[in-house]
Amino acid sequence: MSDIALEALKRKRAEITGQIARCHADLAKLSADLEHLDETLRLFAPDFVAESVLPKVFTPPKSWSKRGEMSRAVLSILRVAKGPRSTRENAAQIVAQRGLEHDAGILNVMTRRVGHVLRDKREAWLVRSIEETGLWLQWEIVR
Template sequence: MTGEIARCHARLQQLSDGLDHIDATIRLFAPDFVQESILPKVFTPPKSWSKRGEMSRAVLSILRVAKGPLSTREIASMIVQQRGLDADKGILDVMTRRVANVLRDKRSAGLVRSLEETGLWLQWEVVR
């Protein structure tokens, strides 16, 4: 932990030095400019992000009520639909990767299993 803290302090110093250089450059080209008037950007996560455990609960919930095995892409598509997101290719690809991560994690925990590959996507079901 001490090493990680030292790396964080070094990175903070590096960022601070970079900011000082930017401030100096601004002073060269616009001496009257007030640097404090530049507001920091606030990070807002995209709507497709999940809270801790939310994705796992959604995936397992879908698999529990499914009448048969579902592919990773089908599960991702259902989650996109449940959340009311635009079902464009980008969101669907991101959600498919997230669902795949959850499924692999739950498979190693023994909660779900993957069936023989039947095409591009694995088929998944809850272990009963």
């Protein structure tokens, strides 16, 4: 194995063990904080059972995207489009592609996200806005 690959693997291992050490430190701090909180609760309610409080888990909404996923989706829609499309039309197609519930709230959120992607890609000279139709610009891919 070459020295470059060996050094890269060593760096990656050091990075991962550092992350594990930080996670262990965070876990120890959280455990101590939880013990202190439980003791404080017992001061106010001596018969308090800590296990009676279920953990609250954060689950992201289905409308969230992974990094770069929204940009790829918007650009692929514009690549196959026959002509310019509005921000709202692109957002409606993404909602349909993802199988999300087609209500006004989701469509508004997705329109804002698509608009942000399109403005970002306009600054990178990948798309251009043609004209405004109502509230939304018409967009097309730069060819």
